[in-house]
Amino acid sequence: xxxxxxxxxxxxxxxxxxxxxxxxxxxxxxxxxxxxxxxxxxxxxxxxxxxxxxxxxxxxxxxxxxxxxxxxxxxxxxxxxxxxxxxxxxxxxxxxxxxxxxxxxxxxxxxxxxxxxxxxxxxxxxxxxxxxxxxxxxxxxxxxxxx
Amino acid sequence: xxxxxxxxxxxxxxxxxxxxxxxxxxxxxxxxxxxxxxxxxxxxxxxxxxxxxxxxxxxxxxxxxxxxxxxxxxxxxxxxxxxxxxxxxxxxxxxxxxxxxxxxxxxxxxxxxxxxxxxxxxxxxxxxxxxxxxxxxxxxxxxxxxxxxxxxxxxxxxxxxxxxxxxxxxxxxxxxxxxxxxxxxxxxxxxxxxxxxxxxxxxxxxxxxxxxxxxxxxxxxxxxxxxxxxxxxxxxxxxxxxxxxxxxxxxxxxxxxxxxxxxxxxxxxxxxxxxxxxxxxxxxxxxxxxxxxxxxxxxxxxxxxxxxxxxxxxxxxxxxxxxxxxxxxxxxxxxxxxxxxxxxxxxxxxxxxxxxxxxxxxxxxxxxxxxxxxxxxxxxxxxxxxxxxxxxxxxxxxxxxxxxxxxxxxxxxxxxxxxxxxxxxxxxxxxxxxxxxxxxxxxxxxxxxxxxxxxxxxxxxxxxxxxxxxxxxxxxxxxxxxxxxxxxxxxxxxxx
Numbered sequence: 001x002x003x004x005x006x007x008x009x010x011x012x013x014x015x016x017x018x019x020x021x022x023x024x025x026x027x028x029x030x031x032x033x034x035x036x037x038x039x040x041x042x043x044x045x046x047x048x049x050x051x052x053x054x055x056x057x058x059x060x061x062x063x064x065x066x067x068x069x070x071x072x073x074x075x076x077x078x079x080x081x082x083x084x085x086x087x088x089x090x091x092x093x094x095x096x097x098x099x100x101x102x103x104x105x106x107x108x109x110x111x112x113x114x115x116x117x118x119x120x121x122x123x124x125x126x127x128x129x130x131x132x133x134x135x136x137x138x139x140x141x142x143x144x145x146x147x
Numbered sequence: 148x149x150x151x152x153x154x155x156x157x158x159x160x161x162x163x164x165x166x167x168x169x170x171x172x173x174x175x176x177x178x179x180x181x182x183x184x185x186x187x188x189x190x191x192x193x194x195x196x197x198x199x200x201x202x203x204x205x206x207x208x209x210x211x212x213x214x215x216x217x218x219x220x221x222x223x224x225x226x227x228x229x230x231x232x233x234x235x236x237x238x239x240x241x242x243x244x245x246x247x248x249x250x251x252x253x254x255x256x257x258x259x260x261x262x263x264x265x266x267x268x269x270x271x272x273x274x275x276x277x278x279x280x281x282x283x284x285x286x287x288x289x290x291x292x293x294x295x296x297x298x299x300x301x302x303x304x305x306x307x308x309x310x311x312x313x314x315x316x317x318x319x320x321x322x323x324x325x326x327x328x329x330x331x332x333x334x335x336x337x338x339x340x341x342x343x344x345x346x347x348x349x350x351x352x353x354x355x356x357x358x359x360x361x362x363x364x365x366x367x368x369x370x371x372x373x374x375x376x377x378x379x380x381x382x383x384x385x386x387x388x389x390x391x392x393x394x395x396x397x398x399x400x401x402x403x404x405x406x407x408x409x410x411x412x413x414x415x416x417x418x419x420x421x422x423x424x425x426x427x428x429x430x431x432x433x434x435x436x437x438x439x440x441x442x443x444x445x446x447x448x449x450x451x452x453x454x455x456x457x458x459x460x461x462x463x464x465x466x467x468x469x470x471x472x473x474x475x476x477x478x479x480x481x482x483x484x485x486x487x488x489x490x491x492x493x494x495x496x497x498x499x500x501x502x503x504x505x506x507x508x509x510x511x512x513x514x515x516x517x518x519x520x521x522x523x524x525x526x527x528x529x530x531x532x533x534x535x536x537x538x539x540x541x542x543x544x545x546x547x548x549x550x551x552x553x554x555x556x557x558x559x560x561x562x563x564x565x566x567x568x569x570x571x572x573x574x575x576x577x578x579x580x581x582x583x584x585x586x587x588x589x590x591x592x593x594x595x596x597x598x599x600x601x602x603x604x605x606x607x608x609x610x611x612x613x614x615x616x617x618x619x620x621x622x623x624x625x626x627x628x629x630x631x632x633x634x635x636x637x638x639x640x641x642x643x
Binding site: 005011059061068071 | 236250251252253255256259260424427428432463468475476477478479603
């Protein structure tokens with residue numbers, strides 16, 4: 001589904017953060033060794049939502065192109081698989097997490113790019129979250145190596 | 148995307164807020180209709196002369212104590228109001244969409260812009276300061292203080308039900324005046340919400356009053372000897388021939404912000420990619436129902452540029468998703484009511500009869516998404532071959548209609564824009580600084596855009612206007628609002 005409006009983009013980011021938080025919740029339950037890390041990721045997701053929403057609600061104005069600012073973003077390109085298959089190994093679950101993060105980073109970077117001309121705070125918030133998630137990918141990859 | 152939840156449930160009967168109490172009106176009730184669903188969502192009273200008189204009396208009684216309340220204590224009420232508005236931001240925004248029809252992004256933008264005025268008004272302890280000079284003569288000092296005047300009336304329009312009364316009311320009360328607010332009877336729910344939050348914020352009774360209604364309330368304000376001034380936003384005929392005239396006759400201060408016919412001048416060196424979204428918002432945002440909307444697209448340039456540019460504009464406009472504003476994917480909502488839609492259609496037909504041609508015929512809302520009655524919906528319309536003498540190039544349509552005119556050069560474009568009777572929010576799109584400067588220098592417009600489609604001044608700047616777009620001297624918002632709501636008193640003193 002193609003996004004049209006700023007409101008849709010913010011809702012979609014909320015959806016991605018919520019889904020991936022749930023995913024890390026289930027990883028934490030299943031794999032005790034990475035529990036703390038996974039739970040911290042889930043907590044960070046909540047902060048990401050707050051950060052993005054704060055930026056949007058702080059700068060949205062009747063005069064900006066809020067209804068025309070996210071052209072070219074198709075949610076189908078960022079769909080994430082968060083259901084752990086039966087009997088999945090820890091290493092494969094971590095690889096799944098890397099894939100999830102990769103998609104979410106791509107969404108934030110693309111959304112930051114298309115909204116750049118409109119309101120500085122929103123693309124900046126997107127970029128900040130993408131940066132944090134890139135750091136998360138490095139941590140996840142390190143865990144994959146360890147396992 | 149799912150539909151956001153509607154905050155207004157059932158069909159509440161709206162009351163007036165007078166002297167800190169919610170009071171039932173004796174006036175007849177009128178339906179408030181959600182224009183997307185054509186459902187009655189509330190009943191609004193058309194209040195009586197006695198009721199507006201009671202509100203002014205309450206405001207007059209509250210004035211002496213409020214005036215003597217320290218500016219710091221007054222703005223603490225505003226700080227609390229600001230907090231409550233932030234807490235209720237989403238509900239305030241959804242109410243606007245439900246009662247007016249605009250998209251949720253537009254409503255949130257309106258909420259933000261409204262709240263910014265409350266924020267600026269909290270700076271009153273600094274903004275209201277006078278000035279002084281020692282020794283204007285031997286041993287003599289002179290200073291100026293700003294004092295509140297009394298009761299002010301604030302009359303809001305239908306197109307920005309939440310924000311526009313906030314261009315005035317926060318400054319009025321912060322400077323020590325008291326107010327009576329009259330929202331448009333078509334969209335009274337946003338102001339009811341604000342009055343609820345005013346009540347919660349702890350303003351003393353009578354400082355802020357809300358009276359719903361129509362002409363009786365407006366005339367009651369205009370004729371009341373205790374009302375010191377009126378801040379009005381609405382149409383030019385009402386602003387000029389009723390509000391401004393009557394305020395002159397009764398000796399009241401007045402701000403009358405009125406209609407517009409804004410030219411968007413496109414130079415061939417503009418950044419097309421950045422210009423198109425700005426034009427979409429300018430012409431079709433708020434479904435064209437704003438005094439800062441682009442209404443005439445004036446293209447300078449040869450045939451090749453014109454055809455390429457207009458193709459892009461028409462292609463983007465043709466894809467605009469029309470629907471209920473609480474559906475987050477909607478890019479353009481309905482117009483406020485069927486009568487307004489009929490008026491817009493009348494203008495389109497008039498333009499065609501006068502020789503304009505459809506580039507995009509939006510009379511039938513074929514882009515309507517969702518199962519809604521098409522009563523108030525339109526698609527964007529683009530009319531080509533428009534000439535400056537046509538009504539579609541001269542009069543305010545207040546709908547999603549773009550009239551396209553071609554100009555040989557910038558001089559001609561400026562002349563055309565200046566030939567309209569309005570001067571509210573003309574804009575130029577160019578990458579040439581010299582042309583931009585010439586435009587801002589020569590154009591007769593209170594607000595001027597350079598690569599900006601909606602020239603909406605921030606809360607700390609005045610919302611300006613020229614010619615038939617504005618009647619008065621001082622404007623709403625920021626420092627000018629502070630001056631409007633205060634009297635300058637000069638003291639010259641010598642201690643012997």
